[in-house]
Amino acid sequence: VPEPGTERMDCAEVAAYLAGVPEIAQRLGGEAGRWDVREVGDGNVNYVYIARGAAGGVCVKYAEPFVRAIGAAWPLTVERGFFEYRALAEHHRVASDHVPQPLRYDADRRILVVEELSGHRLVRHELAGGTPHPDFADHMAEYLARSLCLTSDLALPAGRKRRLAAVFAGNVEMCQIMEEMVFTDPYREHPRNHHTAGMDAEAIGLREDVELKLAVARMKVRYLSGWEALAHGDLHLGSIMVSDRATHVIDQEFACFAPIGFDIGTLAAHLLMTAFALPPRRDWALTTLAAIWTGFDERFRSLCASQRDGDAYAADLFAAANERAALASAHRLHMAGVLADALGFCGAEIVRRLFGFARCAELESIEDPAARAAAERRCLALARALLLERGRFLSMDAVVTTTRGLMTR
Numbered sequence: 001v002p003e004p005g006t007e008r009m010d011c012a013e014v015a016a017y018l019a020g021v022p023e024i025a026q027r028l029g030g031e032a033g034r035w036d037v038r039e040v041g042d043g044n045v046n047y048v049y050i051a052r053g054a055a056g057g058v059c060v061k062y063a064e065p066f067v068r069a070i071g072a073a074w075p076l077t078v079e080r081g082f083f084e085y086r087a088l089a090e091h092h093r094v095a096s097d098h099v100p101q102p103l104r105y106d107a108d109r110r111i112l113v114v115e116e117l118s119g120h121r122l123v124r125h126e127l128a129g130g131t132p133h134p135d136f137a138d139h140m141a142e143y144l145a146r147s148l149c150l151t152s153d154l155a156l157p158a159g160r161k162r163r164l165a166a167v168f169a170g171n172v173e174m175c176q177i178m179e180e181m182v183f184t185d186p187y188r189e190h191p192r193n194h195h196t197a198g199m200d201a202e203a204i205g206l207r208e209d210v211e212l213k214l215a216v217a218r219m220k221v222r223y224l225s226g227w228e229a230l231a232h233g234d235l236h237l238g239s240i241m242v243s244d245r246a247t248h249v250i251d252q253e254f255a256c257f258a259p260i261g262f263d264i265g266t267l268a269a270h271l272l273m274t275a276f277a278l279p280p281r282r283d284w285a286l287t288t289l290a291a292i293w294t295g296f297d298e299r300f301r302s303l304c305a306s307q308r309d310g311d312a313y314a315a316d317l318f319a320a321a322n323e324r325a326a327l328a329s330a331h332r333l334h335m336a337g338v339l340a341d342a343l344g345f346c347g348a349e350i351v352r353r354l355f356g357f358a359r360c361a362e363l364e365s366i367e368d369p370a371a372r373a374a375a376e377r378r379c380l381a382l383a384r385a386l387l388l389e390r391g392r393f394l395s396m397d398a399v400v401t402t403t404r405g406l407m408t409r
């Protein structure tokens with residue numbers, strides 16, 4: 001959080017802007033001069049403000065034409081606000097319990113206004129003192145199943161899906177960040193890379209590990225070419241907020257059409273790194289990961305069975321009882337492919353958080369570099385196994401078992 005007064009748009013300017021938009025001013029209520037506006041963002045990309053009035057609140061995101069964490073030295077498209085707005089709209093439409101409502105996007109001012117998530121905290125912050133509410137895994141399974149299945153060819157008519165994918169095909173610069181930071185930079189020398197002291201040999205080892213580089217390149221091909229569903233695109237623990245009973249996914253600026261396993265793999269990576277980094281949260285992280293996959297798998301298949309409009313498996317071709325049974329088997333097979341993708345993306349995400357620009361906050365919270373390096377070596381061993389031996393993990397439970405095994409070594 002910046003020092004008061006150092007924000008790029010000061011709080012008075014935010015209030016003045018909101019006061020000029022009648023429907024937002026009404027939502028806040030009371031006199032604009034009495035609104036409480038604060039800059040609250042701590043992410044790498046945007047400035048984030050919460051404005052509260054007598055009647056309610058809103059969240060305001062403001063995009064400078066550069067990466068917030070670095071400044072003008074790293075220019076970044078301001079169109080990210082548009083893609084975040086469009087992704088919020090699509091995902092709110094299909095998963096309104098778990099995605100905040102977008103209220104307004106102003107391309108000229110680079111301002112996105114979203115429903116305020118009152119009483120919510122980032123999962124990342126929640127984990128510092130405890131764990132999220134007991135329905136968290138269930139909510140994430142629901143969010144993932146609905147946001148991914150209902151924007152895919154399994155649920156949408158092909159023309160509608162192609163038009164939607166065409167919109168997000170424009171999110172070129174944000175996707176390029178992921179292409180480079182997740183799949184390429186950790187495997188070459190790059191000024192943005194950094195790693196924990198004591199991990200030099202591992203960093204050099206990555207650059208020489210042809211087998212691993214090929215496995216990651218295969219995942220990059222999937223990310224580049226597998227336009228299967230509208231993915232969040234950056235689903236780490238700082239992109240999810242919880243209250244005492246609710247769960248909402250935020251920060252959709254990296255949204256794009258990607259393989260269905262991409263968001264699941266990213267989230268799995270952060271839960272697994274949490275298990276290695278924070279021993280008191282270990283059981284929670286592993287149990288939650290297994291429950292998210294089980295819940296996602298069941299819900300996704302159930303959505304597939306109930307959606308009649310998807311062009312992928314045309315419903316009228318599978319109307320008879322034996323055909324419906326065959327279709328259910330095909331859906332199960334489909335999910336095995338999603339799991340295999342997810343595990344590959346999970347491995348790639350772990351590696352990039354160990355050696356790239358944006359590191360894993362949970363691992364960073366280990367103050368002793370030797371202890372951090374020890375935890376990171378275990379993460380790396382898991383990531384290599386996931387990338388190189390994906391076929392060996394036929395369930396998320398198998399991943400959890402391997403993770404527990406690495407902890408006792």
Ligand code: SR1
Nearest residue numbers: 044045067177181234358
């Ligand atoms: C320029 S943004 C760097 C990273 O922060 C975000 O959270 C994404 O993970 C991105 O890769």
Ligand code: MG
Nearest residue numbers: 043234239251
């Ligand atoms: Mg973010």
